[in-house]
Structures are given as structure tokens and as C-alpha cells.
Amino acid sequence: MNENTSVSATAAASATPIVTAGLLVIGDEILSGRTKDKNIGYLAEYLTAIGIDLREVRLVPDIEDEIVAALDALRSRYTYVFTTGGIGPTHDDITADAVARAFGVPLDLDPRAVALLRERVGEAGLNEARLRMARIPRGAALVDNPVSKAPGFWIGNVIVMAGVPTIMQAMLDAVAPQLRTGAKVVSESVRADLREGDIGTELGDVAKAHPEVMIGSYPFADEQGRPNTNLVIRGRDPARVAAARAAVEAMLNEVRATLAGTSAS
Amino acid sequence: MNENTSVSATAAASATPIVTAGLLVIGDEILSGRTKDKNIGYLAEYLTAIGIDLREVRLVPDIEDEIVAALDALRSRYTYVFTTGGIGPTHDDITADAVARAFGVPLDLDPRAVALLRERVGEAGLNEARLRMARIPRGAALVDNPVSKAPGFWIGNVIVMAGVPTIMQAMLDAVAPQLRTGAKVVSESVRADLREGDIGTELGDVAKAHPEVMIGSYPFADEQGRPNTNLVIRGRDPARVAAARAAVEAMLNEVRATLAGTSAS
Numbered sequence: 352m353n354e355n356t357s358v359s360a361t362a363a364a365s366a367t368p369i370v371t372a373g374l375l376v377i378g379d380e381i382l383s384g385r386t387k388d389k390n391i392g393y394l395a396e397y398l399t400a401i402g403i404d405l406r407e408v409r410l411v412p413d414i415e416d417e418i419v420a421a422l423d424a425l426r427s428r429y430t431y432v433f434t435t436g437g438i439g440p441t442h443d444d445i446t447a448d449a450v451a452r453a454f455g456v457p458l459d460l461d462p463r464a465v466a467l468l469r470e471r472v473g474e475a476g477l478n479e480a481r482l483r484m485a486r487i488p489r490g491a492a493l494v495d496n497p498v499s500k501a502p503g504f505w506i507g508n509v510i511v512m513a514g515v516p517t518i519m520q521a522m523l524d525a526v527a528p529q530l531r532t533g534a535k536v537v538s539e540s541v542r543a544d545l546r547e548g549d550i551g552t553e554l555g556d557v558a559k560a561h562p563e564v565m566i567g568s569y570p571f572a573d574e575q576g577r578p579n580t581n582l583v584i585r586g587r588d589p590a591r592v593a594a595a596r597a598a599v600e601a602m603l604n605e606v607r608a609t610l611a612g613t614s615a616s
Numbered sequence: 617m618n619e620n621t622s623v624s625a626t627a628a629a630s631a632t633p634i635v636t637a638g639l640l641v642i643g644d645e646i647l648s649g650r651t652k653d654k655n656i657g658y659l660a661e662y663l664t665a666i667g668i669d670l671r672e673v674r675l676v677p678d679i680e681d682e683i684v685a686a687l688d689a690l691r692s693r694y695t696y697v698f699t700t701g702g703i704g705p706t707h708d709d710i711t712a713d714a715v716a717r718a719f720g721v722p723l724d725l726d727p728r729a730v731a732l733l734r735e736r737v738g739e740a741g742l743n744e745a746r747l748r749m750a751r752i753p754r755g756a757a758l759v760d761n762p763v764s765k766a767p768g769f770w771i772g773n774v775i776v777m778a779g780v781p782t783i784m785q786a787m788l789d790a791v792a793p794q795l796r797t798g799a800k801v802v803s804e805s806v807r808a809d810l811r812e813g814d815i816g817t818e819l820g821d822v823a824k825a826h827p828e829v830m831i832g833s834y835p836f837a838d839e840q841g842r843p844n845t846n847l848v849i850r851g852r853d854p855a856r857v858a859a860a861r862a863a864v865e866a867m868l869n870e871v872r873a874t875l876a877g878t879s880a881s
Contacts (some may be wrong), residue, residue, distance in 0.1 A: 366706045393649075398649075441812060479816070480819075547739065566707075
């Protein structure tokens with residue numbers, strides 16, 4: 352690899368700031384195992400693809416103090432905090448209350464949200480329960496819900512979304528164009544055709560020699576059920592990722608040759 | 617319901633202490649979305665079934681400071697902390713290091729663990745990488761791994777397991793008989809055949825009148841794609857859960873009658 356190429360590519364990459372995110376999943380039903388979360392994996396993949404680093408996820412129950420504490424921990428650390436769950440019409444939906452408390456603002460009945468719900472259920476359907484979904488922390492922007500109208504909202508660096516996956520996904524599509532994004536992480540995957548334990552030391556040496564990329568090692572069982580390993584090289588600078596990949600491949604060839612020599616001897 | 621039955625059942629239930637747990641999921645590959653976690657839902661359901669309350673889950677990257685901070689936060693709050701991920705043979709497997717640091721104990725090469733690995737891969741296969749998996753914080757008990765031998769471990773109230781779901785599940789089976797468990801949570805589910813927004817206020821009243829149980833409301837689309845709601849009543853005292861269930865069903869009948877009256881008028 353040409354050293355100059357690498358340096359200039361790095362300079363370009365580092366000019367783009369790193370944008371980070373935390374995710375707060377809210378709901379007793381996830382912690383009891385009754386409902387299996389489908390949002391963490393979706394959001395993780397989505398944010399990675401648009402250049403936002405998901406750095407931490409927390410799952411907490413429907414307890415206001417717990418939600419507020421987790422929100423405060425996450426929103427002080429990351430560029431954005433996404434929340435899922437707890438914005439429906441029933442007594443156990445307390446996310447809006449917790450967010451308003453965390454930001455120290457009143458939780459008002461929002462006329463924009465009321466209008467959206469009226470459009471959906473009519474004046475007669477606009478009962479006390481449904482009006483809960485129109486309580487929005489003062490100063491928040493609404494997040495469009497094309498599926499069932501009841502909006503999410505965005506206040507400070509916190510984006511509050513529904514827990515139902517189809518609605519969460521639609522809300523994420525609605526906010527994504529307005530999110531700041533950083534340099535995308537480039538990821539390359541190499542199938543080792545070796546067991547993780549056969550390459551651990553050598554891979555550690557490659558990782559040490561390439562500190563500017565992250566190298567992950569993921570064991571899996573291949574088509575015949577034999578232990579195999581995927582190596583994933585990730586980084587913001589494509590030239591450095593390519594260089595590390597080349598080093599990983601050279602290392603794999605060496606280990607394979609050594610093992611073949613051992614078994615031949 | 618007979619009030620006396622309820623009181624004595626409660627006394628019996630409250631004699632069994634509540635046992636809680638936190639879960640720490642460790643790994644860049646989950647936060648990047650490359651790997652979808654399958655352990656949270658499994659562990660949540662498993663612990664609920666044996667009478668342990670999962671109260672919080674955190675996902676953190678392969679960064680030692682982050683793992684230590686999350687471990688310390690969770691182990692001071694819950695009866696048990698389970699961890700998944702980061703105990704393999706490669707440089708990015710740093711869970712044992714983090715746990716040893718959190719407990720302030722040395723990370724020794726454990727002769728018991730070495731013997732297990734030797735049994736699996738033979739003396740020749742016992743290279744530096746595989747020996748990483750035999751580094752166990754001093755004082756920890758080993759957790760059996762019937763799948764691939766490399767053990768998990770248990771130190772203080774922290775139980776360290778593999779991230780690969782089949783291995784994690786086997787390790788959980790291995791430790792479960794030794795876990796303290798509390799009164800099991802009894803759960804009853806009622807299909808409302810009403811929309812969540814139609815019953816939110818009335819359901820809130822039932823919840824207020826039955827503070828000793830948790831009542832959750834979970835919207836779903838029925839077989840015809842119409843909005844419907846599952847109500848889940850959870851509690852440690854079966855008599856109180858049954859009483860709350862009866863109140864929920866009475867409420868649903870009333871709302872259905874009212875709505876039928878409205879549409880007829």
C-alpha cells in the first residue's frame with residue numbers, strides 16, 4: 352500500500368466528525384421474554400449504514416425513574432438517543448412522561464398531535480386514552496407515523512419512537528434525512544476456513560499492527576458443521592481497511608501453510 | 617374472590633424473596649448490526665420461568681472500560697448479572713480481563729480450564745490463542761460448556777457465558793440448578809378484541825384498583841389485519857392475578873356493551 356494514499360484518505364475521513372447514538376428500549380414485555388425485541392438489530396444495521404455509530408443499548412422496564420436515569424446517562428454521552436416503546440394509549444405507556452421529566456418541561460396536550468389523531472379516529476373516537484398519545488413534551492418536534500398516525504417526537508438529542516417494529520421503522524425513515532451523519536464505517540469480511548483457536552495469536556498481531564481499524568473474529572459452523580471463522584475488518588478509511596484485509600489474508604495463508612506442514616510432517 | 621384466600625396467598629408469596637438479574641451483552645458485532653442478538657429473548661424467558669426477574673439489559677462494545685463500568689453498575693443492583701460474549705480465543709475477546717479488573721483479582725491461567733481444553737484439542741492444539749480461553753479470574757467457579765469445552769465462569773454474583781447461542785443455552789442449563797430463585801411470576805393473557813385506544817382509560821382504572829399486579833397492554837394485528845389488543849396480567853400471587861383478570865374481563869364486557877350501544881344508537 353502507498354503510504355501517501357493512506358495518509359490523505361485518513362485526513363479526509365477524519366474531517367467528517369464521528370456521530371454516535373445510544374438506544375433505549377422500554378418495556379416490561381421485553382424483559383419478561385413475552386415479546387422478543389426486533390428493533391435493536393434493525394436500528395443497529397440502519398444506523399451503521401447511514402454513518403452513525405450505535406455505541407450502547409439499554410433495556411429498562413416501565414418504571415419512570417428507570418427510564419429517566421437511563422435517558423440521562425445516554426443523552427449526555429451520545430450525539431443521539433433513540434427510544435422505542437411506551438408511547439401508546441394505556442396506563443403502562445409512560446415514555447412521554449419520563450422524557451418530559453428528564454428535560455424538565457411540561458407534558459402538554461399538543462394541538463398538532465390531537466389533529467392527527469382526530470383525522471384517524473374522528474371526534475367521537477378521541478377519548479381520554481387516545482388523547483394520552485397526544486401528550487408531547489413542550490418544545491418537541493413531532494415524528495411522522497404513516498402507519499397509525501399517533502406521532503413520535505424529537506426533543507433535544509432524543510428521538511422517541513413506537514415499539515411496534517413496523518411503526519418504529521417508518522418513524523426512523525421519517526427522521527433519518529434530518530440526522531447528522533459521520534463518515535461511514537467500511538466493513539470487509541474474510542472467511543478464514545480455519546478454526547478461531549488456530550489463528551487467534553496471529554490475528555492479534557495483525558490487529559496490533561493495524562490499530563486504526565477494528566478486526567472482529569466470529570466463529571461459525573460451516574455447511575458441513577465444521578468450526579470456521581469469519582474475520583471482519585471495519586474502519587472509516589477504506590485504504591486502511593484494505594491494507595488490514597491484505598494483512599489478514601497473508602496471515603491466513605501463512606497459518607494454512609504451517610498447519611499443512613505440521614500435518615505432512 | 618375470598619379476601620382471606622388472597623391474604624394468605626400473599627403472605628406465602630412474600631415469604632419467598634424476589635430474585636433479580638441484569639444482563640450484559642458484550643460485542644461490537646451486535647452494535648454494528650452484523651450479528652442479531654438471540655440471547656436476550658432466550659434468557660428473559662428462561663429466567664422468568666424459573667422465578668428470576670430480569671430487570672435490565674445493557675449492550676456494550678468490546679471496550680474494557682465500558683464493560684467494567686456496566687458490570688459494576690449492574691452487579692451492585694441485582695442478585696445476579698449474566699454476561700454473554702467475548703470469551704473466545706481472539707484479541708477482541710476481553711470479557712475475562714474486564715471481569716477480573718471489576719473484581720480486583722488476577723486473571724490466572726486456570727489448570728482446570730487448561731485440562732478441559734487439552735482434552736478437546738490435544739497438547740499440540742493448545743496454542744497461545746486457545747490458552748486465552750483458560751484465563752479465569754482467580755476465585756471463580758467454572759461453568760461447564762458441553763458444546764466446545766472452553767468454560768464460562770462464575771465469580772461473586774456475575775456469571776460469564778459465551779455469546780454463541782447454543783453454548784450460552786448449555787451454560788445456562790449448567791448454572792440454573794444452583795441459582796437462587798424467587799416466587800415465580802404468574803402471567804395470564806386476555807385477548808381484548810378491542811382496540812387499545814378503546815379501553816385505555818378503563819384499563820388504567822382496573823390497574824389502579826389492582827396495584828399488586830402488573831397489567832400490560834400490547835396491540836397487535838389480528839388474523840384479518842384488524843387492530844386488536846392483548847392484555848397481560850402478571851404477579852406473584854395467583855389469587856390476585858385471577859382477581860385482576862376477572863376485573864379486566866368485566867371491564868372488557870362493559871366497554872363492548874357500550875360500543876355496541878353507541879353503534880346501535
